[in-house]
Amino acid sequence: MTPTAHEPAVLVLEDGRTFRGEAYGARGETVGEAVFCTGMTGYQETLTDPSYHRQVVVMTAPHIGNTGVNQADMESQRIWVAGYVVRDPAVRPSNWRSQGDLGDALDGAGVVGISGVDTRALTLHLRDRGAMRVGIFSGEAARAPHEELLRTVTETPRMAGSALAAEVSTQEAYVVAPPEGTPTRFRVAALDLGIKGMTPALLARRGIEVHVLPSTTTSEELLALEPDGVFFSNGPGDPATAEHEVALLQDVLERRIPFFGICFGNQLLGRALGLSTYKLAFGHRGINQPVLDRTTGKVEVTSHNHGFAIAWPEGIPTDQPVDTAYGAVRCDHVALNDDVVEGLSCVDVPAFSVQYHPEAAAGPHDAEYLFDRFVDLLQTSTKES
Numbered sequence: 492m493t494p495t496a497h498e499p500a501v502l503v504l505e506d507g508r509t510f511r512g513e514a515y516g517a518r519g520e521t522v523g524e525a526v527f528c529t530g531m532t533g534y535q536e537t538l539t540d541p542s543y544h545r546q547v548v549v550m551t552a553p554h555i556g557n558t559g560v561n562q563a564d565m566e567s568q569r570i571w572v573a574g575y576v577v578r579d580p581a582v583r584p585s586n587w588r589s590q591g592d593l594g595d596a597l598d599g600a601g602v603v604g605i606s607g608v609d610t611r612a613l614t615l616h617l618r619d620r621g622a623m624r625v626g627i628f629s630g631e632a633a634r635a636p637h638e639e640l641l642r643t644v645t646e647t648p649r650m651a652g653s654a655l656a657a658e659v660s661t662q663e664a665y666v667v668a669p670p671e672g673t674p675t676r677f678r679v680a681a682l683d684l685g686i687k688g689m690t691p692a693l694l695a696r697r698g699i700e701v702h703v704l705p706s707t708t709t710s711e712e713l714l715a716l717e718p719d720g721v722f723f724s725n726g727p728g729d730p731a732t733a734e735h736e737v738a739l740l741q742d743v744l745e746r747r748i749p750f751f752g753i754c755f756g757n758q759l760l761g762r763a764l765g766l767s768t769y770k771l772a773f774g775h776r777g778i779n780q781p782v783l784d785r786t787t788g789k790v791e792v793t794s795h796n797h798g799f800a801i802a803w804p805e806g807i808p809t810d811q812p813v814d815t816a817y818g819a820v821r822c823d824h825v826a827l828n829d830d831v832v833e834g835l836s837c838v839d840v841p842a843f844s845v846q847y848h849p850e851a852a853a854g855p856h857d858a859e860y861l862f863d864r865f866v867d868l869l870q871t872s873t874k875e876s
């Protein structure tokens with residue numbers, strides 16, 4: 492594409508810090524929570540991840556858009572980020588899979604971005620002060636006085652306390668069947684809280700018929716499917732707000748239906764067990780995060796996108812189990828950078844979950860074994876009943 496020559500844009504953080512740059516993507520204004528993502532690749536998977544709904548994503552990789560965009564790498568039907576901040580966008584994409592230019596795709600989706608920003612300085616600021624609200628203004632919107640722009644930012648709802656899953660979830664249930672030649676072994680009900688396309692694909696590849704359900708699905712509707720297992724997906728927003736989903740999961744645990752949760756799904760398992768969640772200072776977002784699997788002693792390099800996490804009860808080290816209304820729970824996965832709880836395994840009910848992304852469409856694939864663990868759990872539980 493031919494970039495429009497140097498149209499100014501401005502990024503204003505809620506603490507008043509301001510970065511000037513150039514308009515990128517759509518012109519206009521946008522607000523959201525500023526977060527940084529350290530992935531060196533996979534920008535299209537990031538942009539189309541529904542968990543980024545209402546977030547303005549700052550890319551630490553300096554050169555973005557090199558490989559363009561294509562249909563195959565979409566993790567959902569659309570771009571979800573509220574805004575996009577890059578340092579140096581590719582002038583023209585170059586890749587055999589490319590079907591279009593990233594700047595044009597952002598423009599087409601109405602996503603306001605900014606380029607030419609010192610993303611390292613911005614990231615250090617967010618790392619030191621924590622995730623905060625932000626606005627990007629370009630075109631006519633950028634001409635308003637600074638105080639007015641700052642007011643727009645500070646009037647934006649905070650991420651803490653926001654219930655967003657229903658805004659991104661499917662309206663209608665649909666089925667993802669195993670690929671041709673793969674026999675169907677199990678039926679799983681997957682609650683779509685912001686599900687990414689790769690998750691049902693990886694389940695289906697293992698002989699699972701995946702019934703993807705709206706986040707508002709009731710217990711009766713879910714149980715009517717007589718699922719062999721239940722899955723809760725990733726998703727945007729504050730897990731502390733998800734009362735309906737937590738109650739639904741408690742029904743599942745009471746019936747001892749095998750459960751697997753990813754990211755938001757992990758936080759909801761924690762809540763269903765009676766643990767609480769909290770907001771991390773600046774979250775984990777990227778594809779190079781080391782996690783220890785305590786059951787094997789192996790370290791895996793993993794993909795993350797979370798701003799909240801499960802709080803292990805005060806005074807109990809995370810390598811000690813905790814007693815809950817559903818029996819003991821262990822923290823089997825832990826982040827090696829900061830000891831954040833990255834996964835739960837129930838001892839007395841067939842349920843486990845991880846805070847990170849074994850489906851990681853842009854990779855790494857170290858954690859894909861977790862889908863096999865779920866199949867093993869389905870198999871053992873089917874045999875038992």
Ligand SMILES: NC(=O)CC[C@H](N)C(=O)O
Nearest residue numbers: 542725726754755798799
């Ligand atoms: N990717 C996710 O599921 C994110 C979960 C939750 N919204 C968080 O920020 O922690």
